[in-house]
Amino acid sequence: MSVIDIHSHRERRDATVAATFKRGLSSYIGGEFSRARSTSFSIVDPATGEAFAEIESADENIAVEAVRCAEEAGHIWRNRSPRERSDVLKRAFEIMIERRTDLADLITSENGKCTAEALQEVDYAGEYFRWYAEEAVRFPSSSSLSPKGDAHMVVQYQPVGVSLLITPWNVPAAMVTRKLAPALAAGCTVVIKPAAQTPLTALAIAEILREAGAPSGTVNVVVTASSALIVRAMMAERAVRKISFTGSTQVGRTLLSQASSRVLRCSMELGGNAPVIVLDDADLTSAIEGSLIAKMRNGGMSCVAANRIFVARKLYQEFVETYVMRVSSMKSGGGFESLSDFGPLTDGRERDRIHGEVVNWVSKGAKVLSGGYLPEGNGNFYPATTVIDLSEEDQFSDDEIFGPVAAISPFDDSHELVERLNQSESGLAGYVFGERDVSYVTDNLQVGMLGINRGLVSDVSIPFGGIKQSGLGREGGPQGLLEYLQPKVLSSPILKGA
Numbered sequence: 417m418s419v420i421d422i423h424s425h426r427e428r429r430d431a432t433v434a435a436t437f438k439r440g441l442s443s444y445i446g447g448e449f450s451r452a453r454s455t456s457f458s459i460v461d462p463a464t465g466e467a468f469a470e471i472e473s474a475d476e477n478i479a480v481e482a483v484r485c486a487e488e489a490g491h492i493w494r495n496r497s498p499r500e501r502s503d504v505l506k507r508a509f510e511i512m513i514e515r516r517t518d519l520a521d522l523i524t525s526e527n528g529k530c531t532a533e534a535l536q537e538v539d540y541a542g543e544y545f546r547w548y549a550e551e552a553v554r555f556p557s558s559s560s561l562s563p564k565g566d567a568h569m570v571v572q573y574q575p576v577g578v579s580l581l582i583t584p585w586n587v588p589a590a591m592v593t594r595k596l597a598p599a600l601a602a603g604c605t606v607v608i609k610p611a612a613q614t615p616l617t618a619l620a621i622a623e624i625l626r627e628a629g630a631p632s633g634t635v636n637v638v639v640t641a642s643s644a645l646i647v648r649a650m651m652a653e654r655a656v657r658k659i660s661f662t663g664s665t666q667v668g669r670t671l672l673s674q675a676s677s678r679v680l681r682c683s684m685e686l687g688g689n690a691p692v693i694v695l696d697d698a699d700l701t702s703a704i705e706g707s708l709i710a711k712m713r714n715g716g717m718s719c720v721a722a723n724r725i726f727v728a729r730k731l732y733q734e735f736v737e738t739y740v741m742r743v744s745s746m747k748s749g750g751g752f753e754s755l756s757d758f759g760p761l762t763d764g765r766e767r768d769r770i771h772g773e774v775v776n777w778v779s780k781g782a783k784v785l786s787g788g789y790l791p792e793g794n795g796n797f798y799p800a801t802t803v804i805d806l807s808e809e810d811q812f813s814d815d816e817i818f819g820p821v822a823a824i825s826p827f828d829d830s831h832e833l834v835e836r837l838n839q840s841e842s843g844l845a846g847y848v849f850g851e852r853d854v855s856y857v858t859d860n861l862q863v864g865m866l867g868i869n870r871g872l873v874s875d876v877s878i879p880f881g882g883i884k885q886s887g888l889g890r891e892g893g894p895q896g897l898l899e900y901l902q903p904k905v906l907s908s909p910i911l912k913g914a
């Protein structure tokens with residue numbers, strides 16, 4: 417059942433928005449909230465279904481203006497020393513942590529996730545500023561002697577230029593900072609295009625950067641209800657040299673094809689299809705706790721969320737019984753409620769899609785052991801749902817569930833299972849629990865990240881990303897900086913002495 421005290425929920429949400437946006441609520445360009453008038457759209461509270469804020473929707477003129485501001489600011493920002501850029505990022509980290517409660521409330525208001533998870537997201541998002549403040553002063557460079565001994569070769573790195581950062585609604589702070597922090601560390605200026613469902617967090621982060629000392633125009637945010645049109649217009653601008661996108665594989669493909677006409681540098685963090693594999697010698701308690709984290713974190717709305725859970729037949733019955741018992745005690749409720757374990761789905765259409773998927777499985781013979789119904793009342797709530805006995809086709813489907821629904825199936829042979837899973841076109845993350853055969857899975861499962869006896873893979877220090885159709889490039893770690901740098905080779909002759 418969902419729990420929500422509607423009056424205190426509204427009060428906290430509206431107070432947060434009013435306190436955060438004293439300067440306006442529109443796109444953020446050249447250090448100002450845009451004064452150009454355009455049509456507006458509503459931001460809807462996932463917990464109540466109410467429109468709680470109206471925001472201007474940028475048109476093409478506003479979007480192009482944002483690119484021009486970023487281009488102009490680029491001349492200043494790229495010439496700041498690495499130490500100066502590092503200091504701005506460090507200050508942004510400090511401000512973010514000072515404001516962690518307000519930012520978390522903003523995330524809960526527009527995305528729906530619980531306060532505890534929103535606070536975790538703010539901390540995680542802030543870590544990208546801290547990490548890249550540290551990386552900013554460790555610019556890569558190398559030198560070598562040509563094999564013939566006739567030239568010195570120096571490889572230096574320069575910022576790629578104006579970068580377009582397009583982010584999804586499921587993690588509205590960290591998906592922004594994971595791109596923004598390395599871009600700024602590298603000396604790039606940016607235009608952020610957040611998802612229409614969750615633009616407020618991105619705007620608040622841009623304001624933090626202004627306060628931290630980033631020159632006007634270094635960070636711009638274009639908010640729009642017409643993403644396809646506006647992104648296309650910005651990609652056509654000569655100054656844009658790079659696009660970094662996090663979102664669905666389908667939109668990623670469209671953007672890759674659009675980017676080809678100007679041969680833009682692309683980083684793509686796309687959809688996942690993470691399997692959980694519980695081997696026959698796994699510790700059942702840690703396999704269940706790890707699976708719950710991998711499945712239920714962020715209400716299942718995560719690209720690295722467990723999509724399907726496969727359990728060795730020997731452990732299957734006990735795993736399913738205990739998992740259902742644990743998950744049935746989890747409460748979906750308003751994010752500000754202390755009793756909630758997870759919030760509503762961010763988007764109402766997503767809830768309908770997910771429920772439709774469960775109904776479809778059941779029509780083919782699957783059994784629902786928990787949840788599986790549309791709750792009455794307002795908001796996009798959906799209960800923690802467990803489904804077994806899926807058809808073979810649905811067990812190995814590439815479709816992302818992206819919600820609090822676990823599909824559990826037994827398996828007999830882990831090698832055959834891995835072979836079958838590798839037929840997937842996705843390859844973002846996976847999880848394995850067990851001992852003896854773990855190294856077989858780590859060596860052979862085709863994914864970019866693998867949790868071993870652990871339901872978590874994300875961390876600021878790692879190159880986060882996937883293989884196959886889950887993406888191109890990496891975010892985080894030292895590798896994340898390289899996505900915003902281009903090498904330049906300087907070759908000079910060696911004049912032989914006597």
Ligand code: NAD
Binds near residue numbers: 582611
């Ligand atoms: P989405 O692809 O619908 O939207 C992502 C962003 O692209 C949003 O800002 C949206 O407004 C914009 N957009 C949509 N259509 C566009 C178009 N035609 N042209 C330009 N921009 C467009 O994705 P979503 O529903 O917001 O997010 C969920 C998806 O994101 C899932 O597939 C999830 O796996 C993926 N995701 C991946 C990662 C990762 O790191 N690999 C992280 C988080 C989410």
